[in-house]
Amino acid sequence: MKNLYLLLAICLLIGCSEKREEVTLSGLKKADFEASFEGKETGLYVLTNKNGAEACITNYGGRLVSVMVPDKEGQLTDVVLGYDNIFDYVAVDGNFGALIGRYGNRIAHGRFTLDGVTYELPQNNNGHCLHGGPNGYHTCMWDARQIDDQTLELTYISPDGEAGFPGNLTIKVIYKLTDENAVDIAYEATTDKPTLANLTNHSYFNLSGRPGSQILDHQLMIHADRYTPVNKTLIPLGELASVEATPMDLRRPVAIGAHIDDAFEQLVNGGGYDHNWVLNSNGDINVLAAKAISPVSGIGLEVYTTEPGIQFYSGNFMSGSDKGKHNVIYPHRGAFCLETQHYPDSPNQPEFPSTVLRPGEKYHSRCIYKFTVE
CATH class of the missing domain: 2.70.98.10 (Beta-galactosidase; Chain A, domain 5)
Structure with missing residues (x-):
């Protein structure tokens, strides 16, 4: 199992007790996203623009955790669903806000043939492979580099054979919160073997403010x-x-x-x-x-x-x-x-x-x- 619940719980307790509490506009505490997972540090990265809008992203699964934008009364409103701590993201089998891959959506019977070779994938949805399988990119640790107040770069190397897919896939995803109150997501990837690539974001939106x-x-x-x-x-x-x-x-x-x-x-x-x-x-x-x-x-x-x-x-x-x-x-x-x-x-x-x-x-x-x- 990838999910090391006990380790995460311990790290969260240590993080919450020792680190200065920083709270985002959406009410998220940065300390609640600081833990050690798969030998890497998780965190919450905050993007802001000149309008005061805010987007928060964690490098666990490359997930969009919150997006604060104004409603018709000018009140900042969170429009995406998610959790307010890293433990829940790891513990719950879900895709809230996540980067999805190596193949977003379904591949029938968890099987495909490429250049005469048949590849078998995890079957995690009615006998099919959904969103790269149960341990797809939504469960992976991405390396994060905040370029500026509005831009976050995430990178991940998906190894040859991960979830049955061929080739080492080197991925870069750029999240940018623009001054037009847009979350702009740009994906790039290269491979060393013929493979499949179909990446997406799985944010759950509710625009009502409720x-x-x-x-x-x-x-x-x-x-x-x-x-x-x-x-x-x-x-x-x-x-x-x-x-x-x-x-x-x-x-x-x-x-x-x-x-x-x-x-x-x-x-x-x-x-x-x-x-x-x-x-x-x-x-x-x-x-x-x-x-x-x-x-x-x-x-x-x-x-x-x-x-x-x-x-x-x-x-x-x-x-x-x-x-x-x-x-x-x-x-x-x-x-x-x-x-x-x-x-x-x-x-x-x-x-x-x-x-x-x-x-x-x-x-x-x-x-x-x-x-x-x-």
Whole structure:
């Protein structure tokens, strides 16, 4: 087991008793994120911009822990779910705010073939490999270097054979909190053997300023004419289906809860929305890919990406038992995710855009989460 609970608990107790208490705008105590894990030190890195907005990141899993942006009354509001100490992040099997890899989303049956060689991966979700397996990058220790008040660099070398994937993958991720109140995430990676690369961020958003509430009233738009239908275990069927005249048509803003429980086969399969949309933006980072708005707070979230797809997940598997920051219970459908990505199961679906990365090539991906006030 990677999770050394006792060691973390001891380190937290020592850290809390000896270190000067520093508290972020979101109420996080830096000392609660200081521990020793896998021979490296965990910490909480704080980014601020000229507007007074704040983003906090831990190098355990490269996780976005909090994002404080103004609501329609000018009050700073935390819009992402998570925990207020490193122990909970390690102890709970979840993806709150995490960097995901080596392959974000699902690979059918935990198996793919590349250049005639078949690779076996951990099966951690209905017989499939999800988000790189149970010990994916969301559980790894990233090396952190804070470049300036607004920029954090995270690096990780994923060894050949980790979770069954071939090649040493050298990864760099840059988090930047811009003066436009955007969290700009830039990914780079290189490999020494042919491999797969599909990295993303798995932040859970609730824009209302009421983290114990559901997000069914949030208005959502996804700039996509097509999506990838899935079977009952959420593996794509291989087609790019039109959203026309279906509950998957989000080309104009729609309340997330408006059709979420419709007797539509795809929503039944996902227990709600848990699908990949084929973006019309065609990899243009300057074209809006998706937008969500809370009618309560007036906070909007705009998503821009170089990726061909985006996974919209409506928190269907949130059990209502998670106790997050400040002891708030996160309810069923208490957040949504917009994960920019290549399509699920692309390694087994040759008609989908390729996720193969070869020596001499460089993987690039970028996602911008920009927060606005309506």
